[in-house]
Amino acid sequence: MADGDWSCDANDALHITVVQPGETKPRTVSTFHPQFTYPIFGDEEQIFGYKGLIIRLRFAAHDLRPHVHISYDERFKAVGETSATDLLGALKPFIPEEALINLADYEKAVQEDPEAKDFTPPGKLVYGYEANERKYEIWAGSLADPAVRRLLDRVQVLVSLFIEAGTPLETNDPEWTLERWTVFFVYEKIKPPHAGGILILHCRVRHSLSVLALPARPHRGSIKISELPARLRIAQFLILPSHHRSGHGTHLYTTIHASCIADPTIVELTVEDPNENFDALRDSADYCLLRPEFLKRNVNINPDPHGAYSKKQRPRTVPTGALIPTEDLNSIRTNFKIEATQFAHIVEMYLLGRIPKSHRLAGGTNLARLLIKKHKADNEDDRRYYWWRMLTKQRLYKKHRELLAELELIDRVEKLDDTVRNVEEGYEITLDALEGRLPEAEDDSGTASSGRREKRKLTVEDEDDEDEEEESTGTPLAKRPKV
Numbered sequence: 001m002a003d004g005d006w007s008c009d010a011n012d013a014l015h016i017t018v019v020q021p022g023e024t025k026p027r028t029v030s031t032f033h034p035q036f037t038y039p040i041f042g043d044e045e046q047i048f049g050y051k052g053l054i055i056r057l058r059f060a061a062h063d064l065r066p067h068v069h070i071s072y073d074e075r076f077k078a079v080g081e082t083s084a085t086d087l088l089g090a091l092k093p094f095i096p097e098e099a100l101i102n103l104a105d106y107e108k109a110v111q112e113d114p115e116a117k118d119f120t121p122p123g124k125l126v127y128g129y130e131a132n133e134r135k136y137e138i139w140a141g142s143l144a145d146p147a148v149r150r151l152l153d154r155v156q157v158l159v160s161l162f163i164e165a166g167t168p169l170e171t172n173d174p175e176w177t178l179e180r181w182t183v184f185f186v187y188e189k190i191k192p193p194h195a196g197g198i199l200i201l202h203c204r205v206r207h208s209l210s211v212l213a214l215p216a217r218p219h220r221g222s223i224k225i226s227e228l229p230a231r232l233r234i235a236q237f238l239i240l241p242s243h244h245r246s247g248h249g250t251h252l253y254t255t256i257h258a259s260c261i262a263d264p265t266i267v268e269l270t271v272e273d274p275n276e277n278f279d280a281l282r283d284s285a286d287y288c289l290l291r292p293e294f295l296k297r298n299v300n301i302n303p304d305p306h307g308a309y310s311k312k313q314r315p316r317t318v319p320t321g322a323l324i325p326t327e328d329l330n331s332i333r334t335n336f337k338i339e340a341t342q343f344a345h346i347v348e349m350y351l352l353g354r355i356p357k358s359h360r361l362a363g364g365t366n367l368a369r370l371l372i373k374k375h376k377a378d379n380e381d382d383r384r385y386y387w388w389r390m391l392t393k394q395r396l397y398k399k400h401r402e403l404l405a406e407l408e409l410i411d412r413v414e415k416l417d418d419t420v421r422n423v424e425e426g427y428e429i430t431l432d433a434l435e436g437r438l439p440e441a442e443d444d445s446g447t448a449s450s451g452r453r454e455k456r457k458l459t460v461e462d463e464d465d466e467d468e469e470e471e472s473t474g475t476p477l478a479k480r481p482k483v
């Protein structure tokens with residue numbers, strides 16, 4: 001028998017189904033496939049030895065009670081060493097024991113759950129919002145709370161199935177370690193007769209161990225890790241696919257950020273190995289948060305630093321302090337508790353947006369001419385654009401100094417040029433995407449933009465953006481280059 005006849009795609013075979021008590025038996029609310037199954041079934045994401053295989057992973061919409069059900073038409077009879085994949089053996093490390101009861105018992109437990117009707121998520125209600133005429137609530141609780149831990153244990157398999165290189169969290173740790181974690185849940189609040197909630201997403205944040213200040217002589221038992229000045233780190237952020245692109249991610253991220261700003265013990269919000277989609281969400285949320293403050297302080301590039309234009313004299317170095325209000329920017333960054341590299345991206349994006357599009361590459365400006373004229377260009381927006389490129393290049397150069405030093409001068413210049421162009425293209429994508437969402441429905445330069453979306457292309461790869469001394473919850477396999 002040819003191998004291919006008995007192999008199937010594990011992502012297709014695995015169905016994730018959300019169920020809810022129905023009239024007489026649980027009904028399906030949504031079904032979707034995973035994005036990844038390599039942590040469970042290996043790099044090829046193939047399962048051998050079954051025909052018509054369906055692995056159905058059910059979750060109750062309210063308390064996430066899990067269940068695994070496996071069905072198939074035919075199973076390969078072992079020949080020598082070749083046998084069908086041991087499905088339960090592969091799944092067991094990822095799902096709680098309670099998921100392995102028989103289907104009838106599971107359905108009965110969901111259908112007759114006395115708590116389903118009035119289910120309240122564990123932890124504290126931190127924020128409520130409406131979207132598309134539906135009500136949603138964000139709840140947050142410490143991982144030291146057994147009810148939070150139970151929900152997380154039940155749903156953690158989704159981290160392996162939807163976040164590349166994401167690994168489930170060890171929840172058997174001692175309580176002081178668990179206290180460092182806060183888990184956020186977003187639930188849709190639904191009306192009777194099927195009251196309770198439907199989980200939309202979950203997210204874990206961690207009080208980073210890079211605690212910044214300890215009392216001089218701590219007394220045993222008097223310190224709570226979660227109350228020490230620290231960074232808050234978003235570790236894993238997951239929205240069920242049926243709810244993507246509805247703004248839930250932005251609501252949650254903004255709520256976490258607001259709680260950071262309000263908490264005097266938190267100095268900065270960071271993110272662990274964000275992927276490209278999360279970066280897009282974070283960039284647009286941070287931009288919307290900071291933009292009013294930038295506008296209030298009239299942050300812009302001075303097109304004539306040290307009178308360079310009037311004197312027609314080129315400053316020997318990039319005169320950062322004369323080009324942008326560095327002190328103001330520092331204070332905005334500290335007040336909004338945004339991590340330094342992320343803040344630099346938002347500032348660059350904002351400053352780019354203040355230059356009318358016709359004076360930017362995206363609007364067809366004549367770059368070759370500008371590179372001849374440089375700071376002596378007649379038009380002040382051309383000069384702004386010239387200085388924008390210099391500021392961005394300066395940041396990129398500092399960040400990748402070692403990598404660039406290995407290149408010949410000519411290659412170094414070319415690499416930096418390519419990178420700045422790719423960074424700029426990335427900003428243009430976000431600026432375009434934000435166009436309709438900004439209050440004035442125009443970009444910050446006051447001109448309309450095209451709304452075009454493209455894939456980001458970045459050339460110089462980041463080393464680790466965040467503090468490397470921190471332990472990580474997963475080994476990144478394919479880290480998105482971010483500069």
Ligand SMILES: CC(=O)SCCNC(=O)CCNC(=O)[C@H](O)C(C)(C)COP(=O)(O)OP(=O)(O)OC[C@H]1O[C@@H](n2cnc3c(N)ncnc32)[C@H](O)[C@@H]1OP(=O)(O)O
Pocket residue numbers: 162163234235236237238239240243244245246247248249250251271272273274275277278280281282284433
């Ligand atoms: C730290 C980490 O955990 S990194 C891993 C992040 N998690 C995952 O990748 C798991 C699977 N994916 C998800 O859970 C979700 O798709 C998320 C968290 C990435 C995004 O959540 P959503 O609720 O869909 O985001 P939301 O609707 O708020 O989108 C906000 C903006 O982010 C950007 N964005 C979000 N998803 C995408 C995407 N797939 N492609 C491009 N842009 C995106 C867009 O600008 C979007 O605004 P728009 O829809 O008006 O254009």
